[in-house]
Amino acid sequence: MALISLKNVQYIYMEKTPLEREAIKDISLDIGKGESIGIIGKTGSGKSTLIQLISGLLYPTQGEIFIKDRDIKKWNSKELCKIIGIVFQYPEYQFFAETVFEEVAFGPRNVGIPDEELENCVREALTTVGLSYEEIKDRSPFNLSGGEKRRLAIASILAMNPEVLILDEPTANLDPKGKVEIMNYINKWVQSRNKTLILVSHDLDEIIRTVKRVIVLKEGKIIFDGPIEKLFLNYEKIEEAELELPEILKLRKVLEDKGYPLEGAFTVHEIVERIVAFKEHISIWKS
Amino acid sequence: MEVLKTFPLGQYIPGNSLLHGISAKAKIIVSFWLIIIIFLLKLNFYSYLLFFFLILLGILLSSLPINYFVRSLKPVYFLVLFTFIIHFFFGEEGGRVYFRYGIIHITDNGIKMALFMSLRLIYLVLITSLLTLTTSVLELAQAIEDLLKPLNFVKFPVHEFSMMMTIAIRFVPTLLEETDKIIKAQKARGAEFGKGNLISQAKSLLPIIIPLFINAFRRANELAEAMEARCYRGAKGRTRYRVSRWTIKDLVFLTIGILYPILLLVFF
Ligand SMILES: Nc1ncnc2c1ncn2[C@@H]1O[C@H](COP(=O)(O)OP(=O)(O)OP(=O)(O)O)[C@@H](O)[C@H]1O
Numbered sequence: 076m077a078l079i080s081l082k083n084v085q086y087i088y089m090e091k092t093p094l095e096r097e098a099i100k101d102i103s104l105d106i107g108k109g110e111s112i113g114i115i116g117k118t119g120s121g122k123s124t125l126i127q128l129i130s131g132l133l134y135p136t137q138g139e140i141f142i143k144d145r146d147i148k149k150w151n152s153k154e155l156c157k158i159i160g161i162v163f164q165y166p167e168y169q170f171f172a173e174t175v176f177e178e179v180a181f182g183p184r185n186v187g188i189p190d191e192e193l194e195n196c197v198r199e200a201l202t203t204v205g206l207s208y209e210e211i212k213d214r215s216p217f218n219l220s221g222g223e224k225r226r227l228a229i230a231s232i233l234a235m236n237p238e239v240l241i242l243d244e245p246t247a248n249l250d251p252k253g254k255v256e257i258m259n260y261i262n263k264w265v266q267s268r269n270k271t272l273i274l275v276s277h278d279l280d281e282i283i284r285t286v287k288r289v290i291v292l293k294e295g296k297i298i299f300d301g302p303i304e305k306l307f308l309n310y311e312k313i314e315e316a317e318l319e320l321p322e323i324l325k326l327r328k329v330l331e332d333k334g335y336p337l338e339g340a341f342t343v344h345e346i347v348e349r350i351v352a353f354k355e356h357i358s359i360w361k362s
Numbered sequence: 363m364e365v366l367k368t369f370p371l372g373q374y375i376p377g378n379s380l381l382h383g384i385s386a387k388a389k390i391i392v393s394f395w396l397i398i399i400i401f402l403l404k405l406n407f408y409s410y411l412l413f414f415f416l417i418l419l420g421i422l423l424s425s426l427p428i429n430y431f432v433r434s435l436k437p438v439y440f441l442v443l444f445t446f447i448i449h450f451f452f453g454e455e456g457g458r459v460y461f462r463y464g465i466i467h468i469t470d471n472g473i474k475m476a477l478f479m480s481l482r483l484i485y486l487v488l489i490t491s492l493l494t495l496t497t498s499v500l501e502l503a504q505a506i507e508d509l510l511k512p513l514n515f516v517k518f519p520v521h522e523f524s525m526m527m528t529i530a531i532r533f534v535p536t537l538l539e540e541t542d543k544i545i546k547a548q549k550a551r552g553a554e555f556g557k558g559n560l561i562s563q564a565k566s567l568l569p570i571i572i573p574l575f576i577n578a579f580r581r582a583n584e585l586a587e588a589m590e591a592r593c594y595r596g597a598k599g600r601t602r603y604r605v606s607r608w609t610i611k612d613l614v615f616l617t618i619g620i621l622y623p624i625l626l627l628v629f630f
């Protein structure tokens with residue numbers, strides 16, 4: 076039994092108007108518990124639409140979506156919130172509360188977490204993303220720095236303790252160090268609680284570090300779905316999706332073209348080790 | 363939920379049709395003229411039919427699918443029905459009486475009025491849709507600015523007025539899109555809207571309204587800075603990138619649009 080299952084899903088924006096636009100075309104997909112999945116594709120390929128469909132914020136114009144084997148349209152929205160938590164692109168634009176505490180408490184309160192557990196829940200969520208509860212809880216969400224805002228926004232979803240965490244470009248517009256930090260916090264949370272993760276990102280480096288399975292979208296269709304190592308075995312798929320290869324893989328490609336056997340090496344470390352081994356191999360063979 | 367889908371404003375559909383190509387000034391003048399004429403039109407079958415031909419011509423010249431015009435009637439559908447029923451059952455006395463019971467009476471004149479008054483409403487909507495479907499907001503605003511220019515003599519700040527209008531209209535779709543996004547984001551945090559008593563309903567809207575306002579102010583600020591950075595300082599010495607000139611096409615359009623209805627008034 077798959078946790079999330081899509082069957083021939085199609086989604087058309089502004090259906091039956093001259094402006095209609097088919098953003099998702101006939102997608103079928105199964106997602107199991109505990110998987111970590113990356114969704115990549117160039118801008119406008121339908122990534123955000125797909126995750127909104129999975130979260131029940133949009134209903135498919137054709138096809139069906141099942142969450143725990145139950146049609147997504149039959150789920151009550153609050154129940155669904157407890158299963159699927161989604162952090163939108165630029166989530167800090169949705170702040171409204173006077174204090175950080177109230178901002179984080181909004182979600183848990185809505186899904187019926189009792190008041191006496193609320194403080195614990197908020198404290199835990201803020202700590203998870205590396206914010207100090209005591210220092211920050213009474214501040215205004217609007218006066219935080221960009222990175223702090225982003226973490227707060229993520230904490231406000233983590234506080235609801237969803238089974239599936241969906242993130243839409245969680246590190247867009249952050250500095251490189253901030254990016255890595257946030258992803259580390261998220262990873263720790265996901266792994267320690269055995270949660271399911273769906274990560275949308277333009278940053279292939281981030282995807283490589285975070286997920287095991289990737290889905291590549293192009294013009295609303297899935298053109299690749301499988302383990303990440305397999306994707307980087309065929310560069311054509313990445314080119315077909317018009318994505319930028321990560322620097323490290325560009326290097327690997329150049330070296331491979333020169334005859335070094337580097338299949339499956341993803342990090343600087345692995346590549347160096349392979350080259351060293353290869354050179355030794357050659358020199359032994361020559362002598 | 364897509365707010366945009368249900369938004370009743372006539373929306374610009376880009377295209378290359380003859381009507382799209384006519385200058386916005388000519389289209390505005392003709393539209394206003396036609397709206398005035400509708401109210402002067404004699405209440406008889408022929409003038410309404412011949413007037414409809416003019417609208418039909420416009421629809422054909424716009425090369426837009428018919429269903430777009432049908433859709434534009436949706437917001438006034440109820441109003442048309444209401445007008446029809448009022449005139450039909452409680453309308454003017456006169457002519458043959460078909461039915462009478464208490465205050466309800468169906469008469470020749472009543473039926474006639476019911477028909478023509480509903481048609482009036484429909485024509486009004488169709489004419490405005492023809493204008494807004496084929497003219498972009500920017501063109502409209504510039505045309506209005508040009509047409510209002512004479513008001514400069516009475517110290518009316520025409521340019522500022524039209525700039526304000528352009529900006530306001532320009533940001534309607536942006537705000538709608540943003541509202542849609544915020545609603546989704548708060549729903550994802552378990553928010554429910556429009557439940558419970560009046561106070562809790564109003565309260566449930568705060569998580570939408572507050573971010574909307576804050577973002578609108580932020581955006582206004584950014585826009586003002588961007589405009590200042592490009593040395594915008596009002597109308598003084600400002601020229602346009604696209605200067606609209608009258609072409610033969612516009613003049614023909616204007617002539618037909620103005621003369622045809624006058625002929626209708628005179629002969630029917
Ligand atoms: N609210 C909307 N109304 C109409 N069309 C939309 C809407 N939202 C998205 N689209 C269209 O649907 C398609 C897919 O959009 P989507 O936002 O899912 O892309 P994306 O892969 O998330 O892109 P990005 O990487 O830029 O975020 C695009 O062509 C877009 O123009």
Ligand SMILES: [Mg+2]
Pocket residue numbers: 122123124164243
């Ligand atoms: Mg997106």
